[in-house]
Amino acid sequence: MKRLTLKILTRLPTKYVGTGFILVILLFIYGIIGSMIIMNLNLIDSIYYAVITMATVGYGDLTPHTGAEKIFATTLALGGVGLLAYVFNIILTNVQEKMTKYSKEAKKMRAIEEMDDYYILCGYGRVGKVVFDELVERKQNVIVIDKSEETCENIPKHDNVVILNEDAIEDDFISRLINERCRSIILCTGDDVINLFIVLTIRESHPDAWIVSRASKLENVSKLKKAGADKVVSPEVIGGHDLYYESTKPHILKITVKHDVDEIYDEFKIITDHNCTLENIEYHIPGIETPLTRKIKTMSIMDGRNYRNYLNSHDDQKQALASLYRTVNYVHSHIISGPDKATFKRLIKDLEKQEEIIGINLTNEEISKLTAKNIIE
Template sequence: MLLSEQLIIFKKLIFSILLLIISLLTGTIGFYWIEGFSWIESFYMAVITFSTVGFNEVYPLSNEGRLFTSIYIIFNLMVFAYVVSVFSTYLFEGELNRLYKKYAFGKEVRKMKDHIIICGFGRNGSKACEELRSQNIDFVVVDRDDQLLDTIQNTKKYKFILGDPTHEEVLEEAGIHRAEALITTLPSDAENVYLTLTVKELNSKVRVISRASEENSIKKLKQAGASHVIMPDAIGGLHMAQHITKPFVIEYLDQLSGTNENGLCLEEVKYEDLKTEFRDLSIESMDIRNISGVTVVGLNNTEGKLEFNPSSKVLVEPNVVLVIVGENSAVETFRKHFLK
């Protein structure tokens, strides 16, 4: 949590505590100076006057003492009302719980490494969070809207940082120097371009996946350093049209994406994830389809090139990534049999 944020968040709480201390000091000094009481007697008078418990005075008060006490009581009524309102906000309206969760999440984020930073928790950002959560990938959400605190922290239970993601200090708090990738779904293309530039300046190795609303923003985002640029509106419109022009192809893609209740599962399998006995074998020798029921539909070869429908003679070597597809039960069988 940023120091500036801490000062803002605890400002009222600290101020109310200072008011209590100032009130007691004022009362103690006032009774000591006006009535000539000892310091202990003066402090006692200040406490019983502030608390309005109704105990008797140490000694009868002079006219000056009664006037001071009257003003002191009126002042304390205002102080008491303010302090009660502040503490009730923190205790009964859940503010203290939210602050604790921000502090706890901040500690967790500082320990994260190779995680994903999601900037913007709108429709696209929330969907990205759901997908990463389903794959057990660590991520942290950054958004400037404090109205999202309850939803993200209590309902979704995502790690969350409140702040403007285009600010360097907020990105550093999110662990940009340790992150693997950043997804920006801010509503403004200009903000996404500026954020991408800022991210690349802080960590040139991090991958940036950006949302875009306009086609002319794609080139700018690429020039800023974005690895991939997605246009959700364009993809959505194309998808709807293809339900008419290519209905069976779209139905198959819907199953792959999990939007169909009888969905298929599309997975990546890295060489390092395979059990030792299945490494450096050909796809044919592994007999993946007969054992598990999944199909190898593609692979990323040792040169980093994507091959569709690879030959069964291809060896699964270091740096090779297999792309498999199958029903959920078949993919689960594959994991149990082939993966560590």
């Protein structure tokens, strides 16, 4: 009976720890009152008897004799064993849970310390998920912060992703993660007040951090900018895809070049060799400011090989692409994302050996003026 009671009570949920302590106190009061009434003991002896019976010590100096006394002693002993075992089990369980949590957190912090560069993503909702997918697809290191334990458990696990089940606005938690290896902080929570508070907190300790924030309401865009956000994006206007691009703006390169179709693969190989992603290609029609845009979004050399083989086996497609190149006088721009500015410098240096570079980060207006004046043939 003793073992059965212990087994049942120690399996109770840990949320009842407070109730357990209250029940122990009530049982203790029951033991004192019962000892005085049923056992006919004085107050001091009643306290003593209640304690040794609940603890199942039983020195034998006070022994029940009548049936009522034995029933009282039995209920007090069983209740004491069960409740004390439950309370101690809860204490040990809580300690174990905290130790496990600290161990996991320590492991995650070590993983963050080993990251060369990373993005901090606050909030994994509908918009946050889109940004997360964009980052992971490009093999970027990501720290995801979300206060919902259930949400954190459902986030896909990757080697380059660290998931922190924390509240970003508590104890300047997010500020402690920002250093020279942090590329960007992306705030995707659906609460503009929380985003505003995080921006203010970060700006206070990290004035140079690159912060991109979501604004659920258009009227809060100006407030977030005044608070210190470098870019504010409203999903009412653009989506998570554009939020990602804004966050990577310090690491986005637009390079305008001139070459023919046969150099496509060699150029793409150079880009992938530098661990960069070819996001888009813009074809500039002479004199027209708005370019023709072609979405690429790949950093796999295999994609480049497959496309080269496709053109070599489909002469009509290759001729059509060659015709497009002739239409734009072979002038087009590559939108490239990469790890850092130093990588871009090396990339540009290697591309210069392969092709003619017209300019870096030129605006469409500048390019259209160049083509309109026939500066570029």
